[in-house]
Amino acid sequence: MPHPRPLVSTLAAALLATFAATAAQADEVQVAVAANFTAPMQKIAAQFEKDTGHKAVLSFGATGKFYAQIKNGAPFEVFLAADDETPARLEKENGTLPGSRFTYAIGKLVLWSAKPAIVDNQGEVLKQGGFDHLSLANPKLAPYGLAAVETLKALGAYEALAPKFVQAENIAQAYNFVATGNALLGFVAYSQVLDEHGQLKGGSVWLVPSKYYSPIRQDAVILEKGTTSGKAKPAAEALVKYLQGDKARAVIKGYGYAL
Template sequence: MRLANSRAVFTALLFTLSSPLQAGEVQVAVAANFTAPMQAIAQAFERHSGHQVVAAYGATGQLYAQMQHGAPFDLFLSADASTPAKLEAQGQGVRGSRFTYAIGRLVLWSATPGYLDGSDAVLKANQFRYLAIADPKTAPYGLAATQVLAQLGLTEAVQNKLVTGQSIGKALHFVASGNAELGFVAMSQVYQDGQLKSGSAWVVPAALHAPIKQDAVLLEKGADNPAAAAFLTFLQGEQATKIIQSYGYSR
């Protein structure tokens, strides 16, 4: 009994102390659309806490598959709400830890300035060779892109022009490299502080697709990790919120 009590006290102390003397590491699986804000948040968190963040980026479905094969993640920042809920139901996510950290926006983007005029005109004209999207089976932003095409009545018209990337990061690469004239990407990839960083774009009206609600969840591996608990708290705080909003997300 004394040994059990001592271990309980020691665990409690780990959670309450967060100075560099108790610095730890948190491994985070992050949806590819959130790469840029996550990098900024991780830097701010490391300065604040002394803990180190090790992030792995990819499509939500790919990251989920890695978890089923034993990937050692403490936290999961998904691009949807359903995958974290499924992990929680399966006992792989800690109940009560799940929350919405961001609501994403979809953008049609071209690396060429002036190619898009801020509307869907180029998409409807259908004079391009290739349109990049993320895989709708594994990437929520890819699913949202197919919903937009369906709403606009363009699914069949562009079917043979689609270039599909495993993640939204790959879809961005197809367009940035010139392999596709345009593509559906996350706003966070091409905008910052409300300004388009390069190229030209059409910000897709939110009414054209289901809300891209992005949830985070603490995984069972991270349940006793003070660095993971500290990062979850930081992610919900004011400093992280400002970073998230600067990339075009809402909460």
């Protein structure tokens, strides 16, 4: 059977080429990104790839969920959390590169409705009622969910509104419940309701005063999987550096984060 041979060798050559290509551009970095930081991080990752040649592979989700996954051997090399406690906890448990933790953004909580003129700029709508569902991220898993609960407690509206909670698995789903109109309003991250020029995408919004909730310091850290023999892998190190550079900071500020 002379015919299959060329085919097999072509396939083998193609496979080899694929492996070689992967090996050549092996500088990929696996990043776990808090869901509220999805849009800015996609933009930053694209610029990062263009500027450095490294590729950031992004996964988005709730911070608490990522913690559980990292503790169970998830392959993430860099973690952009939605709080400072989770990275600090990982640091204490020797799951990170010591000294690599830093605050990349300070998040802001908003009360948002996809409809105009629902949310006033004092958050009075929370006391007036007139809605069936209030969407928020699960406070056990997502720092923005916890900030929402703190805000409601500070306003003295928690008890009255708790029966109206719809709890999303992460802040992206909390946004989604409001965006589809299934919940009239909900607590989401400021970054989610802004477009890339920092303009409100639509609907009505109340920027919750920061006195109502503990600051959402979002820390990043290089994880154990992002190190080789006690040092950061090149792509992981490059990404962390890039996040602290002017270009990335401009994007982060553009999405309404403080720095």
